[in-house]
Amino acid sequence: MANIDLSQYGIENVKEVVYNPSYELLFEEETKPGLTGFEKGVESELGAVDVKTGIFTGRSPKDKYIVKDAQSENTVWWNTPEYPNDNHPMSEETWATVKEIAKKELSGKRLFVVDGFCGANKDTRMAIRFIVEVAWQAHFVKNMFIRPTEEELKDFKPDFVIYNASKAKVENYKELGLRSETCVAFNVTSREQVIINTWYGGEMKKGMFSMMNYYLPLKGIASMHCSANTDLNGEHTCIFFGLSGTGKTTLSTDPKRLLIGDDEHGWDDNGVFNFEGGCYAKVINLDKDAEPDIYGAIKRDALLENVTVDEKTGKLDFADKSVTENTRVSYPIYHIEKIVKPISHGPAGENVIFLSADAFGVLPPVSILNAEQTKYYFLSGFTAKLAGTERGITEPTPTFSACFGQAFLELHPTKYAEELVKRMEKSGAKAYLVNTGWNGTGKRISIKDTRGIITAIQSGAALKAPTKTIPYFDFVVPTELPGVDPAILDPRDTYANPADWDAKAKDLAERFIKNFHKYENNEAGKALVAAGPKL
Numbered sequence: 001m002a003n004i005d006l007s008q009y010g011i012e013n014v015k016e017v018v019y020n021p022s023y024e025l026l027f028e029e030e031t032k033p034g035l036t037g038f039e040k041g042v043e044s045e046l047g048a049v050d051v052k053t054g055i056f057t058g059r060s061p062k063d064k065y066i067v068k069d070a071q072s073e074n075t076v077w078w079n080t081p082e083y084p085n086d087n088h089p090m091s092e093e094t095w096a097t098v099k100e101i102a103k104k105e106l107s108g109k110r111l112f113v114v115d116g117f118c119g120a121n122k123d124t125r126m127a128i129r130f131i132v133e134v135a136w137q138a139h140f141v142k143n144m145f146i147r148p149t150e151e152e153l154k155d156f157k158p159d160f161v162i163y164n165a166s167k168a169k170v171e172n173y174k175e176l177g178l179r180s181e182t183c184v185a186f187n188v189t190s191r192e193q194v195i196i197n198t199w200y201g202g203e204m205k206k207g208m209f210s211m212m213n214y215y216l217p218l219k220g221i222a223s224m225h226c227s228a229n230t231d232l233n234g235e236h237t238c239i240f241f242g243l244s245g246t247g248k249t250t251l252s253t254d255p256k257r258l259l260i261g262d263d264e265h266g267w268d269d270n271g272v273f274n275f276e277g278g279c280y281a282k283v284i285n286l287d288k289d290a291e292p293d294i295y296g297a298i299k300r301d302a303l304l305e306n307v308t309v310d311e312k313t314g315k316l317d318f319a320d321k322s323v324t325e326n327t328r329v330s331y332p333i334y335h336i337e338k339i340v341k342p343i344s345h346g347p348a349g350e351n352v353i354f355l356s357a358d359a360f361g362v363l364p365p366v367s368i369l370n371a372e373q374t375k376y377y378f379l380s381g382f383t384a385k386l387a388g389t390e391r392g393i394t395e396p397t398p399t400f401s402a403c404f405g406q407a408f409l410e411l412h413p414t415k416y417a418e419e420l421v422k423r424m425e426k427s428g429a430k431a432y433l434v435n436t437g438w439n440g441t442g443k444r445i446s447i448k449d450t451r452g453i454i455t456a457i458q459s460g461a462a463l464k465a466p467t468k469t470i471p472y473f474d475f476v477v478p479t480e481l482p483g484v485d486p487a488i489l490d491p492r493d494t495y496a497n498p499a500d501w502d503a504k505a506k507d508l509a510e511r512f513i514k515n516f517h518k519y520e521n522n523e524a525g526k527a528l529v530a531a532g533p534k535l
C-alpha cells in the first residue's frame with residue numbers, strides 16, 4: 001500500500017491516511033457506532049448503505065468557479081451577460097484563500113485518499129486523486145470512477161487532485177466576492193478542484209466531467225453528456241444525450257444491450273468510451289418491475305443518497321420525496337449484468353439520441369433529424385430541468401441547456417457541436433430528438449413507449465416507418481412503430497383540443513428562435529437558423 005504524504009499538498013499533521021479502502025472497510029467505516037449527521041450511514045434492507053447529504057441534495061452551479069489565469073483566460077467559456085453560464089471567474093488570490101480553507105479543514109484529521117481514473121482510454125485518461133474526510137465520500141468516488149489495478153497503483157501519479165472540504169464554509173465569502181459559503185472551484189492550470197460546504201455526491205463526479213469537457217475537445221476529442229450502449233455483439237453503438245432526469249441512465253440500462261456507461265463519454269478515432277467506472281441513478285419512485293436492472297444494482301457496495309430508510313428495519317421507501325426528489329444510488333458498473341467488458345468502450349456511434357423532457361407537451365415523442373436540425377437542436381439543448389438536481393429547482397422548468405449539459409461545458413458550445421458533428425459525419429450517424437417528458441394528456445410519456453421508440457431506432461425500424469411532418473418545427477415523425485402506442489406519435493393527437501397544441505407550439509417555437517439569437521453573431525450560426533422552428 002502506497003504511503004501517501006499529504007504534506008506535499010499543504011495538508012499537515014494528518015493522523016492517518018486510509019488509502020484506497022476496500023468495500024468491506026468502507027462499510028465498517030460508514031456504519032461504525034458514534035457517527036452522526038451526514039457522516040452516518042444506515043444499512044438498508046437491500047444491503048446498500050444510505051446516507052443523507054443535508055440541504056445540498058443537488059449541484060450548486062451558481063457557486064461554481066474557474067480560476068482565471070493565463071491559460072484559462074482565452075480558452076474557458078466565461079459567464080457573460082450576453083450568454084450567461086456557470087463558468088464564474090475566480091481570481092488567483094481568491095483561489096489561494098479557498099484552497100487554504102480546504103487545507104485547514106483537512107489538516108490534523110484521519111483522511112481517506114482514493115486514486116482512480118477518469119476516462120477509459122489509456123492515452124487520454126486522467127489519473128485523479130480524491131482527498132476526503134468522510135468515509136462515504138471515499139465510497140462514492142470508488143463507485144463512480146475507474147478503479148485502478150494493483151499494478152496501476154504502483155506508479156500512480158495523479159494528474160488532478162480534488163480536495164473535498166464539505167464540512168468547511170467560506171465564512172468571508174462576501175469579502176472574497178463570492179456568492180455564498182459554498183464554493184466549487186477549479187484550477188485548470190494547477191489541475192485541482194476544491195469543494196467547500198456541499199455534501200452532494202454528484203458534485204465530485206460532475207466536477208471531473210467538467211474537466212474532461214475542458215481538456216478533451218482541445219485535443220480534438222468529443223466530450224459528451226450522454227449515456228451509451230451497444231448491441232450484444234458490441235458492434236452498434238447508440239448514445240443518449242440529455243440533461244439530468246431526462247432518461248440517460250434509465251434508457252441506456254437495457255437487458256437487450258450492453259451498457260458502456262450512463263452519463264459521460266468521449267468519442268475519439270477508436271470510438272466511444274466511458275469516463276466513469278460506475279453509475280449514478282435516480283431512484284425516486286423506483287419500481288422493481290419497471291426497472292429491474294437498476295433495482296438489482298442496489299445491493300451491498302452500492303451507496304444510496306437521501307433515500308428514506310427505517311433505521312431499525314432498514315426498510316426503504318423509494319416513493320418518499322420528503323428529503324429531495326433527487327434521491328440517488330451510485331454503484332460500480334459491474335452491478336449491471338449486461339455491460340461491455342473489460343473496458344467500457346464501443347465503436348463509433350451510429351444512433352445519436354437527444355433526450356428532451358419537454359414540460360410544455362409540444363415535442364413529438366420521436367423526431368428524425370436531418371443534419372442541419374441535428375446541429376440546431378444540439379446547440380439549443382431544449383429540455384426541462386427536473387426537480388431537485390440543482391439547488392432552487394422544485395418543479396420541471398423549461399430551459400435551453402446547450403449541448404444538453406450547459407452546466408458542465410468549459411468551452412463555447414459550438415466547440416462541442418463541431419467535435420460531435422465531425423465524428424457523426426465520419427461514422428454516418430443519424431440523430432433523433434426523443435421527448436421523454438410530457439404530452440397533451442398532462443402525464444409523462446411512459447417508459448414503455450419510450451423504450452419502444454429507442455428499440456425502433458436501434459433496429460432501424462424508425463427509418464422504415466411511414467412518416468408525417470409536424471408544423472412550425474418541420475419535424476419528420478414516424479406514424480407507427482412496433483411496440484409503441486400509435487396515438488402518441490403525433491403530439492396533437494394527445495390534446496382534447498388540438499388548437500391547444502398549436503398555441504403551445506407557437507410559444508415554444510418563439511422561445512427557440514429567441515434563444516438561438518446568441519449563436520447568430522457569425523455566419524455558421526446564421527446559416528443554422530433555417531433549420532430551426534418557423535412561425
Ligand SMILES: Nc1ncnc2c1ncn2[C@@H]1O[C@H](COP(=O)(O)OP(=O)(O)O)[C@@H](O)[C@H]1O
Pocket residue numbers: 242243244245246247248249250251262280281282283284436437444445446447448450
Ligand atoms: N419516458 C421516460 N423515459 C425515461 N425516463 C422516464 C420516463 N418517464 C419517467 N421517467 C423517469 O425519469 C427519470 C429519468 O432519470 P435518469 O434516467 O436517471 O436520467 P438521467 O440519467 O438523464 O439523469 C427516472 O426516474 C425515470 O423513472
Ligand SMILES: C=C(OP(=O)(O)O)C(=O)O
Pocket residue numbers: 058059202203206242243244245248249263280389
Ligand atoms: C449527477 C448529475 O447528473 P445526471 O442527473 O445527469 O445523472 C447531476 O446533474 O447532478
Ligand SMILES: [Mn+2]
Pocket residue numbers: 245248249250262263280281282
Ligand atoms: Mn444519470
